[in-house]
Amino acid sequence: MKTILAALLLILAVTTPAQARSWTSTGQHDTGVAITSLPFTIDAPGSYYLTRNLSTAGGGILVSVDDVVIYMNGFSITSTGIPHYLGIDLGGVSNVAIVNGSFHNFATAVYQDEGAGIHLDGLTITGCHRHAVYLPGTNHTVEN
Numbered sequence: 001m002k003t004i005l006a007a008l009l010l011i012l013a014v015t016t017p018a019q020a021r022s023w024t025s026t027g028q029h030d031t032g033v034a035i036t037s038l039p040f041t042i043d044a045p046g047s048y049y050l051t052r053n054l055s056t057a058g059g060g061i062l063v064s065v066d067d068v069v070i071y072m073n074g075f076s077i078t079s080t081g082i083p084h085y086l087g088i089d090l091g092g093v094s095n096v097a098i099v100n101g102s103f104h105n106f107a108t109a110v111y112q113d114e115g116a117g118i119h120l121d122g123l124t125i126t127g128c129h130r131h132a133v134y135l136p137g138t139n140h141t142v143e144n
Contacts, residue, residue, distance in 0.1 A: 029071035035061065038077065042068055050075040050101065057081035060106070061088045063096055066115075072101020072123075079105040083129040086111045090118065094137070098123065108134050116140075 032047030038056035042048055045067035054060075055078040061070065070088070077087050087103040090096055090112040102124035103109035109125040112118060115137040122144045125132040133142070 028073050030073075032069075032071075035070075042070075047071065049073055050077075053078070055080050056085070059085045059087075059089060060103075063088065063090050063093050066093050067095045068093070069097045069099070071099055074100055076102040076104060077106075078103075083107050083127075090115065094118075097121070102126070103128070103132075105129075108132070110135070112137055119143075 029047070029049045030051075032049055033042075034051050035048055035054070036051050038054050038060050039058055040061050042061065042063045043065055045065055047069045049071040050073050053076045057080050060077045060079070063070075079085055079087070083105055084107045087106040087109040088098060088111070090110065092112070092114045094115040095117040097119040098110060099120075100122040103126070105127040107129050108131045109123075109128050110118075110120065110133045111131070112135045116139045118135050118137065118140045120133065120140075120142045
């Protein structure tokens with residue numbers, strides 16, 4: 001019985017998004033790494049934040065690592081090019097929160113190949129030509 005309980009607790013710990021428990025979607029956030037231009041690659045876990053509205057003729061943000069929070073701080077990411085790019089490309093990562101911002105004119109605003117624990121909160125998405133959000137993995141949450 002102790003073995004089953006320990007296994008169940010391990011499964012819950014692994015499938016619960018770590019970053020989703022430690023972020024807030026209210027207020028301005030300026031701790032972590034500033035995203036000041038696009039394209040931008042996130043290749044280390046942690047907090048990232050937008051400092052202003054950003055635009056790109058290509059892709060927006062590529063996330064290549066688990067355990068990331070992106071605070072958009074009410075700012076927008078806009079595609080000015082041919083609409084076949086991604087606003088945020090999550091590839092196969094897990095445990096990512098994207099909060100409080102907007103996306104305009106991408107093929108897909110938030111895209112993931114596989115993975116788990118993506119949390120979207122307070123996002124506005126307009127003008128996407130394929131999907132607003134494409135998350136085929138598991139344990140995702142979308143709020144507000």
